[in-house]
Amino acid sequence: MAGRLEPHLEVLGRELRPPDPAVLSVLLALLAVAITLLIWRFVQGRRSSRKAVLLLGLCDAGKTLLFARLLTGKYRDTQTSITDSSAVYRVSNDKSANVTLIDLPGHESLRLQFLERFKAAARAIVFVVDSVAFQREVKDVAEFLYQVLVDSTVLKNAPALLIACNKQDVTMAKSAKLIQQQLEKELNTLRVTRSAAPTSLDGSATGGPTQLGKRGKDFDFSQLPMKVEFVECSARGSKGEEGDADFEGLEKWLAKIA
Secondary structure: HHHHHHHHHHHHHHHHOOOHHHHHHHHHHHHHHHHHHHHHHHHHHHHHHOOEEEEEEEEOHHHHHHHHHHHOOOOOOOOOOOOOOOEEEEEEEEEEEEEEEEOEEEEEEOOOHHHHHHHHHHEEEEEEEEEOHHHHHHHHHHHHHHHHOOOOHHHHHHOOOEEEEOOOOOOOOOOOOHOOOOHHHHHHHHHHHHHHHOOOOOOOOOOOOOOOOOOOOOOHHHHHOEEEEEEEOOOOOHHHHHHOEHHHHHHHHHHHHH
């Protein structure tokens, strides 16, 4: 009996023998590469499904003229928008690369409603600032930007964010650097006051429950999950209606994120 079982026991012993460490290392490395590729494809798939670039900002910041100039290159008279406008924007040096530009109304009673409708599709956001009226509107600009930045969908998807400092053709326009500094200061103040606000019955504070930036540090844009850039531009252009717009930095940014 023992003689008949011996060959089977030898086979079983070989099967149960620990695998070669070198082979095991190769298998683990291949498994890690496969998991990394799956995660990368998942992330890229989610990104490629988001093709929209949202144009946000207060009324009269120049969003609609920027929208028209990007699409046609021509100046046109505009008026305050009460609904969204959208069109495909093709990158000038790569016609196969394109995004959908969506110009959203800037009126206080409409802007959050339209942001709610389109935020999930946003690959990127262009937040347009009136550089001439900025000193007067800084609190309103910061308030709207704060609402965008603490939105749970925006935080989760982390779309690229460009602060477009428009109307730089006007002598009194504030620089992008000054606008960035003032916005960081105002957003920091908003963060402090909103975090101290009493919560409602559902646990949400007036400005949303999300903490903006890093707790215990003064706010700056580098603390956000998305990349934030500032650019100076002029939808009207230095030569007015007859000339070209001045937004080379904006076009380069759009080509980068397309």
